[in-house]
Amino acid sequence: MSFYAAPIAKLIDELSKLPGVGSKTAQRLAFHILNMPSGEVEQLSGAIISAKRNIKHCRICCNITDSEVCSICGNPKRDEGLICVVEDPKDVVAMERTREYKGMYHVLNGAISPMEGIGPEEIRIKELLKRLGQQEVKEIILATNPNIEGEATAMYISRLIKPMGIKVTRIAHGIPVGGDLEYADEVTLMKAMEGRREV
Amino acid sequence: MSFYAAPIAKLIDELSKLPGVGSKTAQRLAFHILNMPSGEVEQLSGAIISAKRNIKHCRICCNITDSEVCSICGNPKRDEGLICVVEDPKDVVAMERTREYKGMYHVLNGAISPMEGIGPEEIRIKELLKRLGQQEVKEIILATNPNIEGEATAMYISRLIKPMGIKVTRIAHGIPVGGDLEYADEVTLMKAMEGRREV
Numbered sequence: 001m002s003f004y005a006a007p008i009a010k011l012i013d014e015l016s017k018l019p020g021v022g023s024k025t026a027q028r029l030a031f032h033i034l035n036m037p038s039g040e041v042e043q044l045s046g047a048i049i050s051a052k053r054n055i056k057h058c059r060i061c062c063n064i065t066d067s068e069v070c071s072i073c074g075n076p077k078r079d080e081g082l083i084c085v086v087e088d089p090k091d092v093v094a095m096e097r098t099r100e101y102k103g104m105y106h107v108l109n110g111a112i113s114p115m116e117g118i119g120p121e122e123i124r125i126k127e128l129l130k131r132l133g134q135q136e137v138k139e140i141i142l143a144t145n146p147n148i149e150g151e152a153t154a155m156y157i158s159r160l161i162k163p164m165g166i167k168v169t170r171i172a173h174g175i176p177v178g179g180d181l182e183y184a185d186e187v188t189l190m191k192a193m194e195g196r197r198e199v
Numbered sequence: 200m201s202f203y204a205a206p207i208a209k210l211i212d213e214l215s216k217l218p219g220v221g222s223k224t225a226q227r228l229a230f231h232i233l234n235m236p237s238g239e240v241e242q243l244s245g246a247i248i249s250a251k252r253n254i255k256h257c258r259i260c261c262n263i264t265d266s267e268v269c270s271i272c273g274n275p276k277r278d279e280g281l282i283c284v285v286e287d288p289k290d291v292v293a294m295e296r297t298r299e300y301k302g303m304y305h306v307l308n309g310a311i312s313p314m315e316g317i318g319p320e321e322i323r324i325k326e327l328l329k330r331l332g333q334q335e336v337k338e339i340i341l342a343t344n345p346n347i348e349g350e351a352t353a354m355y356i357s358r359l360i361k362p363m364g365i366k367v368t369r370i371a372h373g374i375p376v377g378g379d380l381e382y383a384d385e386v387t388l389m390k391a392m393e394g395r396r397e398v
Contacts, residue, residue, distance in 0.1 A: 003292040005265040011250040014243045019231050025219065027289065032218050033247055034254055034263065041251040044213045045244045048232055051210040052240040055233055064233065066204040090226065093202040 008034070060131065062124040063107040064089045072096075072105060079103045081138040085128065085157060087111045087145055095143070103141075106131065111149035112156055120156055128157070132164060139167040146173050146191075207233070259330065261323040262306040263288045271295075271304060278302045280337040284327065284356060286310045286344055294342070302340075305330065310348035311355055319355055327356070331363060338366040345372050345390075 004012065008030055016026035033041060057063070058070035065071070072078060072092070082103025086092055092105050110123040131137070140161055144150035158168045174192035175184050184192070203211065207229055215225035232240060256262070257269035264270070271277060271291070281302025285291055291304050309322040330336070339360055343349035357367045372390035374383050383391070 003295045004288075005254060005263060005269070007246070007250040007253040007265050008263060011246040014246040017239070017243075018228055020224065020227070028219070029217055030250065031289065034250060036251070038251060040216070041247060044216075045247040047206070047210040047213040048240060048244040048247070051206040051229065051233060052235070052237060054206040055204060064204060064207060066206050070204070089203075090230065096202045 057109070057124075058107075061105050061107055062109060062127055063092055063105060077102070080135060082141065083128075083131070083137055083139075084141040084143050085154075086143050087150060087153070091143065091145075108144070108153065111144055111153040113149045113152075123153070125157060125160070129160065132161065132166065137166055139169060142168065142170045256306075256308070256323075260304050260306055261308060261326055262291055262304060276301070279334060281340065282327075282330070282336055282338075283340040283342050284353075285342050286349060286352070290342065290344075307343070307352065310343055310352040312348045312351075322352070324356060324359070328359065331360065331365065336365055338368060341367065341369045 011030045011033065012023070012026045015021055015029050016023050018026075021029070033044070036044075054066045055064050056066070058065045058073055059068055060073040061070060063070045063072070067074075079102050083106050084095065084101060084103055085106045085108065086095065087108050087110060089107055089109075092107060095101055095105070106124070106128045108123040108125065108128075110118055112118060112120055112123065132140075140157070142154040142157060144153045154170055158170075161168050172195050173188065174195055175181060175188065181189070210229045210232065211222070211225045214220055214228050215222050217225075220228070232243070235243075253265045254263050255265070257264045257272055258267055259272040260269060262269045262271070266273075278301050282305050283294065283300060283302055284305045284307065285294065286307050286309060288306055288308075291306060294300055294304070305323070305327045307322040307324065307327075309317055311317060311319055311322065331339075339356070341353040341356060343352045353369055357369075360367050371394050372387065373394055374380060374387065374391050380388070
């Protein structure tokens with residue numbers, strides 16, 4: 001039983017469905033919303049609906065976008081011969097922040113995870129293969145996450161693509177810049193040693 | 200510059216205005232919202248607007264409600280002679296959870312805080328005095344928070360009301376039930392000693 005009036009109880013209930021938002025946080029957010037100016041509340045509510053309605057997947061790279069083709073795929077200055085395969089739209093943003101990479105992306109929107117029942121059909125691998133049939137690609141860079149699911153996904157894709165005669169590379173694993181050897185885990189340290197390069 | 204499409208950048212921006220929501224959390228929430236079923240997204244968006252539009256302050260006790268008079272003020276079984284003064288609608292809910300108190304409430308919607316520029320006129324003290332002129336009240340229980348602002352507010356109200364011949368009490372301060380003397384701060388312990396009762 002809730003001691004709040006119905007509209008506020010409903011708002012607390014809806015907010016507490018969000019990830020990382022428990023009942024105390026939902027209550028705090030709800031009261032904040034009640035105290036916000038009406039205009040700002042409408043902006044927030046409208047932004048939620050608008051994002052859900054207007055965001056779709058890019059026809060080419062499967063990244064999220066509000067147009068048919070995303071701004072990266074639609075940019076003629078980017079190198080079409082290079083495709084960086086990532087799990088998530090957030091990974092594209094992380095990569096773009098480096099301002100170094102000038103190729104294209106392919107967003108899988110997930111990773112193969114038998115534990116969660118996600119097989120190769122559930123993620124956008126088919127779309128990647130279709131792209132490779134339609135355009136000249138020199139190199140596929142596998143930038144899935146360095147965990148079990150990401151490694152399995154990278155392995156699966158490389159086995160599919162290598163026989164097509166396309167160069168397939170995997171991003172380097174190692175000690176993060178600014179990191180400390182002392183706090184690195186064994187696997188990372190081992191990968192860093194394996195990947196050592198002549199200076 | 201944002202690397203996201205406009206609707207999602209806007210949503211992240213709006214979410215990050217909420218208290219305790221930084222840019223990383225806003226991003227995580229925004230992607231969660233994109234992956235929610237459309238029906239649920241509309242429920243969330245609608246609940247935000249509806250709470251803001253339909254919630255107002257009770258004409259009598261200034262608690263938040265969706266009707267003219269809140270469910271507590273409108274309940275004929277509650278004792279009209281007893282008013283518990285709290286800072287916040289959340290405090291009413293906390294008090295109601297005890298299922299012991301059967302009197303009325305008065306919600307100040309804040310506390311006197313010279314540091315934040317909140318004077319007695321900014322909170323609902325006038326409305327409390329108006330109530331006292333209109334109905335027979337035997338006792339005012341001051342249940343503002345046991346911090347500087349809450350104490351100052353309690354002190355201010357008691358000085359206004361005592362001359363009217365109404366009994367004014369303050370909730371007890373002491374060691375919380377299940378708490379440990381060892382971890383109690385000096386002020387709480389001092390208050391607990393001061394408030395000791397014969398057994």
